[in-house]
Amino acid sequence: MAQRFPNTRARPLSTGMKLRVRVGSRDVASDSKGRVEDRAADPDHITLTQAAAETYTRVVEAWDDSDAEKLLATGHQTWMQIKRGIWDGSLNQEQLNLIRIIIAIHDVLHSCFGEKAANRWATVLNRLPMFRRRKPVDAVIEEGLPMMEKAQRLTCGLLAGA
Numbered sequence: 001m002a003q004r005f006p007n008t009r010a011r012p013l014s015t016g017m018k019l020r021v022r023v024g025s026r027d028v029a030s031d032s033k034g035r036v037e038d039r040a041a042d043p044d045h046i047t048l049t050q051a052a053a054e055t056y057t058r059v060v061e062a063w064d065d066s067d068a069e070k071l072l073a074t075g076h077q078t079w080m081q082i083k084r085g086i087w088d089g090s091l092n093q094e095q096l097n098l099i100r101i102i103i104a105i106h107d108v109l110h111s112c113f114g115e116k117a118a119n120r121w122a123t124v125l126n127r128l129p130m131f132r133r134r135k136p137v138d139a140v141i142e143e144g145l146p147m148m149e150k151a152q153r154l155t156c157g158l159l160a161g162a
Contacts, residue, residue, distance in 0.1 A: 049091045052099045053082045059106050062119045063137070070141045072098065094145055101145075101152045108155040130154070 060068040069079030072095055081087035091099070109118035122137045130150055131139045140148045 045090060048096065049089070052091060052096055053087060054085065055103060056099045057083055057085075059102055062106070063122045064119070067137055067141060071137055098140075098145055098148055101148045105148075105152055105155045108159045112155075112158050128154070 056068075056072065060071070068083075069076055072079070072082075074082065074095075078087060078089065081089075105122075106118065109121050112118075113121070123135050125131075125133055126136055126139075127133060130147075134142075136151055140151070
């Protein structure tokens, strides 16, 4: 598969998804102290945004999720451009964090349950109390990033055997 963004190198996960983005010799990631900065013009932020958008697109395609634009909190037109790989905008810190968590969850689910179950998890009704018989995607759309962080802790617990 040809890389859309040739200056981007990433560490492949077991599922082929990308989690850590490197530009040159250094990591490009969110601020370790959680600070939000306006970095839309920063070349590293642009590269990170492009790689994150491309990876997010592949994950939600695997999920066969029609709510991808709502999950990422973008408009329909923006989502269509992201999906086609022609979007040149910038993701905010919350969107980047959401994508980071989605990729981590996706990788853990693939490690624990295999491709079919991992790809279905986000879009089937979940009986766990935190989801209240909703699809995890719907729970995140309704409750935002804190719900996604709870889901990440849950899935990481599966991997750790907790």
